[in-house]
Amino acid sequence: MSVPGVPEVRLHKAAPSSGLARLAAADEAFGSPYWAYYWGGGLALARHVLDRPEAVRGRAVLDLGAGSGLVGIAAMLAGARRVLAADTDPYAAAVLPLNAEANGVALGVHLGDLTGGDPPAGVDTVLVGDLFYEHRLAERVAAYLGRCVEAGMTVLVGDPGRAFLPRGRINQLSSHTVEERGEPAHSCVFAFTG
Template identity: 60%
Template sequence: MASPWLEFEPYGAASLDSVDIQKFIRAKLPVGPVPAIPEIRLHRAGPSSGLWRLAEADDQGFGSPYWAYCWAGGLALARHILNRPQTVAGRRVLDLGAGSGIVGIAATKAGAGAVMAAEVDRYAIEALKLNAAANGVALEAIHADLTAGPPPAVDMVAVGDLFYDQSLAERVTAFLDRCLDAGIEVLIGDPWRAWLPRSRLRVIAEYSVSDMGVAETGDIRPSAVFAFERL
């Protein structure tokens, strides 16, 4: 019997381009409705997805495939935006650290004027492009670390689950301060992770959603949507 991985096995880091990555995602990460957000469908990893094959094919650093799973902060933020479309309607929105693109997709579905989805991981970029197509929406995928520079020309920045690491949280917080200085509204979705800047936050809404992992095994935990405010 031919190996189901045969068509992927020859790829090396030099040849693993966006077409190859999208081919893998289409074949091994099936599209399905998101827990608690049936309006959105995503390519998500399961027990037999074989993400390790992508890691083997990329000797330049695969990283953690967070983009292939649902995270509580992103789920809460996407649910909130769909419940209250007036939050983004007609506005230019940046989905920072977009991962699967779920927040940007929700914003587009809710009537945002334009959506930018920024990611540093090239696998996430390809996944969010496929996810946008699966939901029939158009957004601008940006492969860059925007936290190192000035904020883009947007009206709102939406941040889901970027406070799990201290150095990342500090860098994101500094960027969000620059956003506030530029008159940009900031919304954060997070299940109260360790490095959340709690003194800067005002709770807008709370949701019970599954956290990182497939729906069948993800823990249900409270996650909040916050407004990020000046000290």
């Protein structure tokens, strides 16, 4: 289906009839299917990239915490040279190529947590949507993004203003009204300053 507020992108998403909630409840290993829903920061970041393609055009992009691939797909549609979509969820890694194919683009997929190491070589821009929802995760992500900035990468963050957003390390670039989980919500895109 087309993404609310980002109709240029089509994604396989959860719906009440999809059975995803039943699968998640029946299988402890399945975990929470974060990738199967729309999140405000990702919606805002995808809209930002499509409205300002110069942010990614011709660049190698890392979509950190890619989930469904919305942000990475938007980057490819906006003219990114290539996108590496990274997520820790094996089900997200499985759906990423399906969503890319539905949009006529290709994404490189990395299954695993990149935040403990060095930024990947050859990346120009890092896009991060909705990864500041939990304290320890936010600390890891902020430290990693700091290393990315130190390595000369541009880092853009989409977030609705969660409690663990590192406000002292960001500058707001744009503001968007998005439809998160069927409800209007406000979310912003920030430049991460290091």
